[in-house]
Amino acid sequence: MKYASVLVALSVAAALAACGAEPQAVQYGANPDLPEPRRGLLPNMTIAEPVQWGDRLPTVPEGYRISAIATDLKIPRQTLLLPNGDILVAEGRGGYAPALKPKDVIAAYIKGKGTTSVESGNRLTLLRDADGDGVYELRTVFADQLNAPYGLALINNRLYVANQDELVWFDYEEGQTEAAGPPQKLTDLPAELNHHWTKAMTASADGRYLSVGIGSNSNITERGMTAEADRAVVWQVDVETGASKTHASGLRNPTALTIQPDTGQLWAVVNERDEIGPDLVPDYLTAVQEGGFYGWPYAYWGPNVDDRVRPQDPEKVATTITPDYALGSHVAALGVDFSNAAMGDAFADGVFVGMHGSWNRAEPVGYKVVFVPFSNGVPSGQPVDFVAGFLDENDNTTRGRPVGVTVDPGGALIVADDLSNVVWRIVPDAAGHRSGP
Amino acid sequence: MAVVVQYRYSEAIHPLHAVLLSGAASLFLVALLNDVAYANTYEIQWSNFASWLIVAGLVFSGIALVFALVDLCRASRRAPGIGVYFLLLLATFVAGFFNALMHARDAWAMMPGGLILSVITTVLAFLATWLGFRTPRFVGREP
Numbered sequence: 001m002k003y004a005s006v007l008v009a010l011s012v013a014a015a016l017a018a019c020g021a022e023p024q025a026v027q028y029g030a031n032p033d034l035p036e037p038r039r040g041l042l043p044n045m046t047i048a049e050p051v052q053w054g055d056r057l058p059t060v061p062e063g064y065r066i067s068a069i070a071t072d073l074k075i076p077r078q079t080l081l082l083p084n085g086d087i088l089v090a091e092g093r094g095g096y097a098p099a100l101k102p103k104d105v106i107a108a109y110i111k112g113k114g115t116t117s118v119e120s121g122n123r124l125t126l127l128r129d130a131d132g133d134g135v136y137e138l139r140t141v142f143a144d145q146l147n148a149p150y151g152l153a154l155i156n157n158r159l160y161v162a163n164q165d166e167l168v169w170f171d172y173e174e175g176q177t178e179a180a181g182p183p184q185k186l187t188d189l190p191a192e193l194n195h196h197w198t199k200a201m202t203a204s205a206d207g208r209y210l211s212v213g214i215g216s217n218s219n220i221t222e223r224g225m226t227a228e229a230d231r232a233v234v235w236q237v238d239v240e241t242g243a244s245k246t247h248a249s250g251l252r253n254p255t256a257l258t259i260q261p262d263t264g265q266l267w268a269v270v271n272e273r274d275e276i277g278p279d280l281v282p283d284y285l286t287a288v289q290e291g292g293f294y295g296w297p298y299a300y301w302g303p304n305v306d307d308r309v310r311p312q313d314p315e316k317v318a319t320t321i322t323p324d325y326a327l328g329s330h331v332a333a334l335g336v337d338f339s340n341a342a343m344g345d346a347f348a349d350g351v352f353v354g355m356h357g358s359w360n361r362a363e364p365v366g367y368k369v370v371f372v373p374f375s376n377g378v379p380s381g382q383p384v385d386f387v388a389g390f391l392d393e394n395d396n397t398t399r400g401r402p403v404g405v406t407v408d409p410g411g412a413l414i415v416a417d418d419l420s421n422v423v424w425r426i427v428p429d430a431a432g433h434r435s436g437p
Numbered sequence: 438m439a440v441v442v443q444y445r446y447s448e449a450i451h452p453l454h455a456v457l458l459s460g461a462a463s464l465f466l467v468a469l470l471n472d473v474a475y476a477n478t479y480e481i482q483w484s485n486f487a488s489w490l491i492v493a494g495l496v497f498s499g500i501a502l503v504f505a506l507v508d509l510c511r512a513s514r515r516a517p518g519i520g521v522y523f524l525l526l527l528a529t530f531v532a533g534f535f536n537a538l539m540h541a542r543d544a545w546a547m548m549p550g551g552l553i554l555s556v557i558t559t560v561l562a563f564l565a566t567w568l569g570f571r572t573p574r575f576v577g578r579e580p
Contacts, residue, residue, distance in 0.1 A: 042538060102488055219543050275546070307546075309544060310479040
């Protein structure tokens with residue numbers, strides 16, 4: 001407790017010092033400001049303290065309303081919308097990387113203060129609104145005894161689940177509320193240590209492949225290069241054979257994947273590295289180019305060398321692709337999905353991005369869901385807050401932390417919140433749904 | 438008039454104090470060697486070893502510091518030179534603490550600062566140990 005307050009006090013002091021001296025860095029878009037890397041004797045750590053919602057709700061734009069369609073879940077992360085409108089929620093917590101340094105012990109304790117104390121669900125919960133009134137009256141456990149499930153995808157009659165250690169599938173018939181039996185394994189996924197454990201997943205437009213996001217095993221190789229085999233990559237897995245190949249690499253932690261309607265292009269949100277300053281390195285949204293290398297660990301935001309990596313690799317640095325769109329440093333983007341016309345004119349063309357919120361920054365950022373507008377199929381313009389009011393900036397408390405976002409073709413945004421253990425649903429007023437509890 | 442002064446050694450530093458003091462010096466030295474190994478090989482495990490060795494060195498030197506402080510406060514044990522010894526040990530601890538923070542940086546970010554601080558800490562620890570043991574701990578008494 002004391003240690004944390006000291007750190008907070010130090011970081012507040014650092015923030016005050018920074019406020020007077022430096023202009024606000026531009027943190028989003030195609031050309032974010034990239035200040036010089038720096039780090040004090042202690043890393044900035046500010047963890048927003050969790051508090052209860054009480055009567056409050058997250059804030060949404062004028063003309064939209066929000067309701068909690070499921071509460072008391074066991075760490076909801078990602079959601080999948082089934083063809084009949086049912087919602088599947090993947091619940092759980094993964095990772096088992098041991099503390100390597102004294103620092104890991106202290107940092108894990110401090111970060112733990114900003115997360116839920118609920119035990120890992122390791123299950124899929126199904127939510128159904130049979131009469132379409134916006135209240136999800138049916139709630140069943142679709143499958144349990146999974147291992148930190150995260151990525152979900154449906155291809156024809158198979159429901160694929162990316163556990164933290166393997167990719168499995170269930171048979172699925174429309175309307176089913178419970179899996180018929182235990183899942184079948186399609187393939188193992190890289191699972192050593194699982195410093196970054198989430199296995200994001202989406203199905204290709206033609207249904208032949210699954211893309212799986214596999215995060216790095218460290219912040220910046222501090223667990224050694226051998227731990228990084230098959231890490232910081234997006235895999236392409238053949239759904240027939242389970243054979244996998246690396247689709248793109250150098251993506252430090254690709255935490256959510258989605259396919260762009262019309263083009264079939266794979267997009268990802270990626271969490272970038274920490275501990276080189278409050279405005280480095282921007283997390284980003286990018287179209288994932290096949291065979292592309294996005295820099296981690298050697299470089300960031302194109303060919304900016306990260307001096308913390310030894311041995312260095314100038315050839316890899318030279319081939320680094322600059323991502324499409326910066327979302328801001330440390331925002332922790334964990335969810336992405338394309339919108340559609342049913343979400344309303346102002347939010348029809350673009351993506352929603354769920355931001356879990358920062359820890360490595362004196363002034364917390366993230367803790368909201370933003371909308372990144374697109375035009376002509378690429379991001380254009382500033383991100384707009386779509387769901388906010390999680391973080392109270394006055395006293396650095398937070399009531400929730402958004403993770404996965406899913407757009408309902410009928411005109412609704414589903415947001416998983418792994419701090420308050422709630423699934424939120426945001427609809428345009430015109431949709432005619434009654435507000436939920 | 439002949440004055441006979443008979444010298445006798447006072448008690449040596451407490452055995453536990455002695456163990457902690459020399460132990461701290463060894464721990465800081467081995468941490469330094471691990472840093473050198475990391476710098477030469479880029480093998481991260483060496484820096485992990487160094488990080489824990491430095492923490493152990495801080496525990497040892499921290500408790501030794503308490504012993505030294507107690508000795509400093511008790512007239513019967515306040516041997517000449519003990520003040521310098523105490524200050525050197527304090528400097529060792531402070532340098533070691535900053536070194537621990539430097540070693541908390543990820544991967545190569547701890548270099549070269551971590552290596553430099555390891556050298557400084559180790560030299561200070563050996564000087565402190567030297568003084569801690571060699572301080573002329575005798576008291577003149579008239580027969």
